[in-house]
Amino acid sequence: TTSEVTTSDPFVLAQAAADYIAQATGVASHDIALVLGSGWGAAADLIGEVTATLSANEVPGFSSPAVEGHVGTIRSVLTREGKRALVLGARTHYYEGKGVRAVVHGVRTAAAAGCRVLVLTNGCGGLNPAWAPGTPVLISDHINLTATSPLEGPTFVDLTDLYSSRLRGLAREVDPTLDEGVYAQFTGPHYETPAEVQYAKRIGADLVGMSTALEAIAARHAGLEVFGISLVTNLAAGISPTPLSHEEVIEAGRAAGPRISRLLADVIAK
Numbered sequence: 499t500t501s502e503v504t505t506s507d508p509f510v511l512a513q514a515a516a517d518y519i520a521q522a523t524g525v526a527s528h529d530i531a532l533v534l535g536s537g538w539g540a541a542a543d544l545i546g547e548v549t550a551t552l553s554a555n556e557v558p559g560f561s562s563p564a565v566e567g568h569v570g571t572i573r574s575v576l577t578r579e580g581k582r583a584l585v586l587g588a589r590t591h592y593y594e595g596k597g598v599r600a601v602v603h604g605v606r607t608a609a610a611a612g613c614r615v616l617v618l619t620n621g622c623g624g625l626n627p628a629w630a631p632g633t634p635v636l637i638s639d640h641i642n643l644t645a646t647s648p649l650e651g652p653t654f655v656d657l658t659d660l661y662s663s664r665l666r667g668l669a670r671e672v673d674p675t676l677d678e679g680v681y682a683q684f685t686g687p688h689y690e691t692p693a694e695v696q697y698a699k700r701i702g703a704d705l706v707g708m709s710t711a712l713e714a715i716a717a718r719h720a721g722l723e724v725f726g727i728s729l730v731t732n733l734a735a736g737i738s739p740t741p742l743s744h745e746e747v748i749e750a751g752r753a754a755g756p757r758i759s760r761l762l763a764d765v766i767a768k
């Protein structure tokens with residue numbers, strides 16, 4: 499069944515989505531939400547038992563992108579420790595032109611569904627040549643280069659420690675070799691020019707991508723504790739002499755899958 503909800507209030511729409519998810523999954527309240535970016539798709543099966551799979555387009559406010567695989571689904575997972583995880587495999591990117599409310603609808607839905615923690619993952623470009631494709635990097639902070647915000651009106655939200663140092667500490671207990679970096683969100687969908695990558699480097703970025711920052715801002719506003727982790731799938735433009743190849747990006751993500759999904763499962767088990 500699809501459930502049509504017409505409202506102009508994004509929080510009313512998020513509550514409608516959360517109510518639908520509770521009813522459709524039989525799970526009244528979830529504890530932790532995960533947004534799985536490119537390369538992270540296998541994580542859901544490693545963090546526990548998938549007890550329900552919904553098609554995103556049956557849930558109010560979600561649209562299922564045209565990409566194959568688990569993208570376009572919303573899954574409820576019972577973790578090894580009995581936690582209820584909500585796996586949002588239906589990320590909307592800002593470059594899709596559906597507006598910033600659509601980009602953060604999943605985050606607001608997760609909060610309305612009872613979650614207290616949000617795990618944001620992504621695939622991105624790396625500015626540090628030591629991070630070969632397939633390297634996971636903890637996000638310590640972000641630089642929002644989208645020139646927009648998911649918040650509207652006089653919602654002056656503090657973003658200090660937005661990427662929880664507590665959760666980063668837990669991740670480093672799991673894997674002490676994990677590096678961390680500052681993530682810059684560009685609008686995309688084009689990749690950066692070499693000059694833009696050098697600009698990002700100069701202003702303090704270590705990672706460049708097209709997601710995450712806007713979702714994290716909405717998550718803080720919704721009272722969620724945020725854990726962000728990137729998978730470096732390519733060296734950002736100009737960092738290495740050879741140009742970007744989409745095949746390289748896809749292959750690096752696929753190859754790193756098992757290791758990073760295990761890492762995520764172990765962090766969540768903490």
Ligand SMILES: Nc1nc2[nH]c(I)nc2c(=O)[nH]1
Pocket residue numbers: 536621622623624684686688689690706707708731732733734735747
């Ligand atoms: N902006 C930006 N986004 C990305 N996503 C992936 I995967 N690689 C990149 C990249 O090099 N730049």
